[in-house]
């Protein structure tokens with residue numbers, strides 16, 4: 001066993017020992033294993049030159065990837081590849097075999113770690129290795145890319161090309177060979193399609209570097225639906241699965257609307273192509289990538305966990321808005337696969353509700369946010385959830401990212417107001433485009449941004465103490481906020497109340513209390529914490545509700561409501 005091998009064993013052992021209790025899931029182990037691997041990086045991947053041959057009906061997929069690395073010093077390389085793939089061969093530039101072994105590939109991990117003999121390249125120098133692997137239904141353990149007869153798909157969760165956990169953006173070319181009658185829909189610009197023996201080869205080129213979660217691949221029998229012009233200059237391609245009832249026309253229109261909203265709020269994207277592909281995923285799925293969005297199957301898994309029958313068009317619009325937000329957060333600005341899910345998912349999800357308000361109306365968006373994020377957060381808050389910063393996409397409790405994660409960004413929006421909130425997000429994206437950014441970098445940036453904006457007298461920004469305490473409490477901490485409405489006196493024409501805090505956390509500023517009168521009229525009164533408010537009213541108050549629009553992540557909203565006896 002080499003020295004580095006021992007280090008890896010030790011590091012994983014330490015990580016496993018820190019797993020809290022026997023209930024820790026396999027997915028948590030995956031997150032830990034991935035995090036540990038980052039310490040072992042011995043190179044960075046700067047280019048993929050991928051050739052893929054897929055035969056969906058024959059149930060085979062073969063891959064060859066000429067990977068260019070920049071050496072980060074001596075020592076063996078540790079490269080990660082999805083556990084569903086079987087790595088057959090690693091070779092050097094002259095075609096010589098390079099020794100490799102499966103260092104870690106436990107049954108519970110969605111990826112395997114391969115140790116590759118040290119190429120002995122001086123630090124900072126480029127070198128390349130060719131990886132060849134295959135996937136068949138027999139090799140699949142986690143994500144089956146053979147999604148249905150005639151349809152094949154690989155998304156970011158399959159970790160379907162070699163990764164280095166610490167890598168940044170890379171350049172890429174992808175060639176896909178498919179049998180006659182099939183189309184490949186991949187990220188990048190389609191730069192060529194040629195007929196080859198028994199099928200076609202399509203070539204995709206990335207004009208700008210791509211982050212590790214930015215490449216998806218679909219192969220299937222697709223029908224191209226009418227493309228949609230989206231402002232400005234972007235064209236939405238829509239691909240429907242042949243032989244299936246498809247919602248892709250609607251999804252493409254939603255994508256155009258979401259794209260318009262985000263371009264206005266967050267600035268232009270570096271890519272002009274946007275494909276929307278529907279596939280008959282068993283059980284329902286949805287994947288963002290740099291150029292596209294692949295979705296399909298039964299999307300009811302996205303419905304709020306309640307008894308209401310939700311409009312499937314609304315759920316589809318939400319899905320499209322969320323994945324479109326990932327073009328900015330995850331695509332233009334990269335986010336690591338592990339370590340910052342609260343940022344990539346929480347912010348993308350909150351932005352999706354803002355786009356949805358523009359697309360479907362404020363009330364519709366607010367009711368979905370209430371049912372999908374707010375109410376499940378309140379229910380989950382009783383069960384002592386982990387800190388948001390600890391939760392990963394691989395984890396069993398990942399729904400928290402779309403509940404508390406979404407609400408935290410809503411509270412940030414409340415603190416800053418429309419103008420400063422969007423200015424912050426736009427500025428963050430502008431300053432980090434083309435880089436993989438951690439949640440901590442977002443916190444540092446946001447903190448500096450509001451201090452400078454406040455000092456410059458920007459409208460609505462009054463955060464002289466910065467935002468560090470806010471993120472410490474809400475992202476890294478587990479304490480909660482609980483405001484309550486105390487009605488001191490209620491009469492025929494008056495109401496006296498106080499807003500009090502019963503939780504550990506408070507948010508700055510006044511909060512609204514909506515008062516409903518017997519004659520049907522409503523009024524809103526703003527109140528500071530612990531301030532006694534006495535209202536003289538034109539009619540008898542019958543109902544009062546604190547924070548009626550749910551701007552605060554209030555762990556116990558039951559005590560926010562007063563009803564006349």
Ligand SMILES: [Zn+2]
Pocket residue numbers: 322326344345348
């Ligand atoms: Zn997402």
